Every structure is written in structure tokens, then in C-alpha cells.
Amino acid sequence: MGTMTFDKTSSAGYLANHMARLFAQGLHARIKAYGLSPAQFMTLLELWDEDGLTQKQLIERLDVEQATMANTLARMERDNLVRRLPHPDDGRVRRVWLTETARVLREPATRAAFAQNRHALSGLTDDERRTLIALMTRVVNTMRKRDTTPSSPD
Amino acid sequence: MGTMTFDKTSSAGYLANHMARLFAQGLHARIKAYGLSPAQFMTLLELWDEDGLTQKQLIERLDVEQATMANTLARMERDNLVRRLPHPDDGRVRRVWLTETARVLREPATRAAFAQNRHALSGLTDDERRTLIALMTRVVNTMRKRDTTPSSPD
DNA sequence: ACCGCTTGAATAGCGGACTATACAATACTA
DNA sequence: TAGTATTGTATAGTCCGCTATTCAAGCGGT
Numbered sequence: 564m565g566t567m568t569f570d571k572t573s574s575a576g577y578l579a580n581h582m583a584r585l586f587a588q589g590l591h592a593r594i595k596a597y598g599l600s601p602a603q604f605m606t607l608l609e610l611w612d613e614d615g616l617t618q619k620q621l622i623e624r625l626d627v628e629q630a631t632m633a634n635t636l637a638r639m640e641r642d643n644l645v646r647r648l649p650h651p652d653d654g655r656v657r658r659v660w661l662t663e664t665a666r667v668l669r670e671p672a673t674r675a676a677f678a679q680n681r682h683a684l685s686g687l688t689d690d691e692r693r694t695l696i697a698l699m700t701r702v703v704n705t706m707r708k709r710d711t712t713p714s715s716p717d
Numbered sequence: 718m719g720t721m722t723f724d725k726t727s728s729a730g731y732l733a734n735h736m737a738r739l740f741a742q743g744l745h746a747r748i749k750a751y752g753l754s755p756a757q758f759m760t761l762l763e764l765w766d767e768d769g770l771t772q773k774q775l776i777e778r779l780d781v782e783q784a785t786m787a788n789t790l791a792r793m794e795r796d797n798l799v800r801r802l803p804h805p806d807d808g809r810v811r812r813v814w815l816t817e818t819a820r821v822l823r824e825p826a827t828r829a830a831f832a833q834n835r836h837a838l839s840g841l842t843d844d845e846r847r848t849l850i851a852l853m854t855r856v857v858n859t860m861r862k863r864d865t866t867p868s869s870p871d
Numbered sequence: 872a873c874c875g876c877t878t879g880a881a882t883a884g885c886g887g888a889c890t891a892t893a894c895a896a897t898a899c900t901a
Numbered sequence: 902t903a904g905t906a907t908t909g910t911a912t913a914g915t916c917c918g919c920t921a922t923t924c925a926a927g928c929g930g931t
Contacts, residue, residue: 567827569762575834575846576740577759578853581780583737584888585860586730587917591889602917605731608723619879626735631918633881638916655879655926673721680729686859687852692729695852698845699732705840706739738918745886745919756887773909785888787911792886809896809909 575702586683593675597668598642602635604672607661610645611669615658617650626707639665729856740837747829751822752796756789758826761815764799765823769812771804780861793819 571577587601594604609616609624616624622632636659639645644665650656684692725731741755748758763770763778770778776786790813793799798819804810838846 567824569827569830571759571762572854573850574830575838575850575853576744576830578850578857579733579737579740580755580759582853582857582860583733584781585857586733588889589860590730591916600916601734605725605734608725617879627738627917628919629880630882630920635917637881653879653927657880670721673723676723676728676730683856683860684729686855691852694848695856696727696729696732698841698849698852699729699736700726701840702837702849703732703736703739706736706743706837742919754886771909781887782889783910784890784912789887791911807897807909811910 586679589679589682590676593679594672597672597675599644599668599672602631603639603642603644604676606632606635606639607644607665607668607672610659610661610665614661617656617658619656621659740833743833743836744830747833748826751826751829753798753822753826756785757793757796757798758830760786760789760793761798761819761822761826764813764815764819768815771810771812773810775813 590601590604594600599607605625606621609621618629618632618636621636622629625632627635636645636647640647643662646660646662647657648660650658684695687695744755744758748754753761759779760775763775772783772786772790775790776783779786781789790799790801794801797816800814800816801811802814804812838849841849
């Protein structure tokens with residue numbers, strides 16, 4: 564069989580990686596003045612919506628591994644963005660509570676994230692933006708259902 | 718002004734991050750048997766196309782920072798995927814050469830990456846796939862031109 | 872009441888992204 | 902040609918993903 568060519572400019576996976584790195588860099592540039600990093604912002608989005616969540620709940624809502632969240636929360640506690648207090652009814656659980664510092668950052672940080680999205684999509688029409696979001700959502704949903712397909716035999 | 722709400726399910730940045738993580742996990746699962754990681758695979762794609770590139774050339778083609786590539790290449794050399802040999806005409810440069818090990822992996826690894834893309838896009842029609850690729854490409858191009866827009870004043 | 876299973880969280884270790892810095896080799900320029 | 906600027910890599914340090922492991926607390930069945 565012929566030479567295996569792989570054009571990265573037309574690979575969804577390559578483009579997804581590249582796009583995500585650019586989004587993260589752009590967001591980071593916009594929120595670092597508030598002392599936030601992208602993963603911390605993502606976590607705060609959930610806590611701004613509902614304070615006092617458990618690590619387990621955050622993991623489910625953000626679809627990251629437990630260890631990833633544990634480390635992110637440790638950094639956030641170090642930076643005085645959250646406090647983790649023991650759950651009164653279950654000694655295994657430490658619920659995560661926003662500090663006043665983090666509460667105040669909601670508006671400016673959210674603005675910054677909107678601005679980054681707006682910039683990134685500035686070359687697209689409204690219709691195209693909706694289409695992109697819808698297609699990405701479907702791709703995410705496809706991959707979230709655990710893939711059972713084995714890679715083709717050589 | 719009202720409460721700042723940010724719906725992550727309709728945020729392009731959030732979706733990009735989520736999608737890229739899922740792509741990376743899927744690709745990694747498919748190529749780890751060959752001793753490859755996603756960043757190593759990405760680097761090999763360039764070297765399979767043209768052997769003996771410099772670190773600088775790899776950086777430009779893959780749009781990652783110089784330090785990122787230096788570390789990736791160090792791991793690849795450690796794992797016997799590449800060798801870095803001094804450039805005869807310029808003592809600063811070390812050109813990167815594929816080992817036989819890496820050369821042999823081209824076909825199976827490329828197959829695995831195709832399979833991951835196919836799986837991820839399996840819920841989309843051909844038209845939708847083309848649309849997604851085209852839109853992501855445009856978004857990447859928008860963000861690659863350095864953003865000068867300041868975040869809106871508070 | 873006990874023993875074992877399950878569950879929530881922490882830790883160790885690694886890859887890969889970033890910024891900032893350092894350094895040696897080359898190129899330029901007065 | 903000497904002195905300076907630029908260029909190509911390497912290194913240090915941090916954040917954020919991941920897997921694997923550990924540990925304590927709760928739960929269940931006998």
C-alpha cells in the first residue's frame with residue numbers, strides 16, 4: 564500500500580489541539596491580572612453558579628480526573644480563592660467554598676472570557692458561530708461515550 | 718448590570734478545551750502501544766515528511782514554544798525516536814534525525830490517528846466534517862494573528 | 872460487632888504547555 | 902578587528918492534564 568500521508572491542516576484532532584492552546588493562551592493573558600489561570604477560572608465558573616460543591620461534583624461537571632481537580636483546588640486554596648471545609652455528615656468529603664476574593668472576581672473574569680470568545684470568533688458570522696458550537700458539542704458527545712472500537716489490525 | 722452568567726456548554730473556548738482533551742486521550746490510547754505520546758506523534762508527522770529539520774523549523778511548523786519543543790525532543794531522544802546531530806555549517810544548530818524505530822512507526826501510528834479522527838467525527842456527515850474543519854481553521858487563523866484588543870475596562 | 876467492599880480525596884510521577892532566563896555561536900557594524 | 906546584537910538551544914519553574922496508588926471514612930451483610 565502507498566505512503567501514509569497525514570495532512571495536519573485537515574485533521575480535526577490537530578486543529579482541536581491547536582485551537583484549544585490558542586484559546587487557553589488568550590484567556591490566560593486576559594485573566595492573569597486577576598491572579599487566575601484557565602483551569603482555576605473553569606472551576607470558579609461552577610462555584611459561582613453553586614457554592615459549596617464537593618470535589619466529586621466538580622469532577623463530574625467539568626469532566627476532568629479526580630487527581631487533576633485535587634491539584635487545582637490545592638493551588639486555589641493556596642492562592643486564597645477557595646477554602647475546603649469538612650462536610651458535617653461525611654468525614655470523607657471536604658466541600659469547596661469561595662472566598663470573598665473569588666466572589667469579587669466573577670464579573671471581570673467572566674467579561675474577560677466573553678471577550679476572548681468574541682475575539683476568537685470575530686471572523687465568523689452568527690450563523691457560523693452557532694454551527695461551530697453545535698458541531699463541537701456533537702463531537703464531544705461522541706467521544707465522551709467510551710470508544711470500544713479497536714484500532715484496525717496492521 | 719445583571720448577574721454575569723457564563724454558559725460553558727455554549728462557550729467556544731470551553732468546548733475547544735474539552736474536545737482537545739478528549740482527542741488527546743483517544744489518540745494516546747491508540748498510540749501508546751507504539752511507545753508514542755501525542756506531542757511526539759505530532760513532531761514525528763513533520764519529520765516523516767522531511768527528515769533532518771532543525772528545532773526552529775519544527776517550532777514554526779507546529780506553532781509551539783521553543784522550550785516546549787526542546788523538552789519534547791529530549792524525551793524523544795531518550796526514547797530512541799530521534800537523534801540530534803550538530804549542523805556542519807552552524808555550531809548553534811542541532812538537526813533532528815529519525816531513528817529506524819521511528820521510521821517504522823509511520824504507518825501504524827498514522828493509521829491510529831486516522832482512526833481516532835474517524836471515531837470522533839463518526840456522528841457527522843461528510844459535509845458537516847468539512848464545515849467543522851473549515852470553521853476551526855478560520856478560528857485558529859484569527860487567534861494566530863496576535864490579538865491587540867485590550868479587555869474591556871471595568 | 873466485625874470484615875470486607877465502596878467511595879472521596881490526597882499523593883507520586885510523568886508528559887506537555889507556557890514564560891523567563893542563560894549561554895554559546897554566529898552575524899553585523901563602527 | 903573589536904564590540905555588540907542576534908540567533909538557536911537549553912534550563913528552571915509553574916500549571917494542568919493524565920494514570921496509578923494509597924488512605925481514611927462510610928456502608929453492608931453475616
